Amino acid sequence: MEGVERTFERMVHEHQDRLYALGYALTGNRHDAEEVAQDTLLRAYRALVSYSPERVRELKQRPWLHRIAINVARNRHRGLRPRLVELNGSEQDTSPGPEARALRKAQLDDVTAALAGLPPRYREAVVLRYVQDLSYDEAAQVLGQPVGTVKSNVHRALKLLRGENHDRADD
């Protein structure tokens, strides 16, 4: 038990920022981002406790946690929660300088607003590839899709994000 707790503590410290960013990119606001990240880690912990020591040791934490997070975010969406896109800037942020912060925050909010407008399968693909910096292979593994599917979804997502809206006919 002690071993699993240590593993989990390290996992939380190592992956918390990444999972929070993932939650933010998928849900579009900081409150939901924190909930997604927290639910993901708690689910991971419950799973770790039930795994054999070998399985815990051989676990590829990054894709595994991403897969859980994607599921958590999808389930929340299914739960008919209203998706909020954050408009004000009242939440705390730990980056330096008020102006730089305001600017950066506004930019980030624009990015998440744009992501929120994408169909979920495009959003998931492009977030894993570019926000989270997974390789196509890893993203495909996380999503349980063929690499080619992921590549084309990322490509379409980028097109939409750039404002090239005209090939949505195949949706």
Next chain:
Amino acid sequence: MTVRTIDLKQLGRMKAPAGFSERVLAQAGIGDSYGVFDTVLGSVHVAWNSHGVSAAMRARSDEEFEKWFRREVGRPLTPATPPADLSARLVNELGGKRGLRFDLRGLTEFEQSVLRKAREIPRGQVRPYGWIAREIGHPRAVRAVGTALANNPIPYFIPCHRVVRSDGVIGNYGGGGPEAKKQILSLEGVGLSKLQELARAGYRYEGVRSTKIYCYPTCHHARRAQDRNVVWLHDEAEAGALGFRPCKVCRPPAAAA
């Protein structure tokens, strides 16, 4: 607006909010929570987790307690509302009724056995360091026992204050210095001045003529004896020579055969 991949990468550099990891670990039952409780000893900061009470300290502020906890225990710590019955259990424990579970996982096997043994000393009584050492099967490790008690993360509730030097010197105390130790012992009904007087005169044990049994002076059984039956003894050899046997409750050492 037009979103480029560089904007997406920027998004990936976000940091989780302050305190996030602590909250997650606490939710998983790994980190510890703490609150401040009013007790006979004044206000005491107490930390707990799913395994039980993990630390206690009479701290002047939350910051002081958090700092101390990080240094001594090293796990994440967050303030929280305590479980409903914790406050009552803490008060009971100080009143001599045992109902608390303790989390001693961070300590060595030896330290744990020292603290478990200290917990067997009843309220209102004291034992010498050597008693603990002997009872846990390391009769020569008296100093190590002292160190383990000094590092007790849960003073007051695990009563390390009930372990005193056999020469009558109160000895130092991790829970707030010798003065605090005296204060707590007096509060528990230990007649300290009498005890110190005896110790300075070289008396370690109280023998009872009618039963031919000798005890530590604070033992419940020794205190029941009538004054005319009491005989003060310097050591176990003297007791043995007079035909006394050690009390089976407070368990002073037997005379060497």
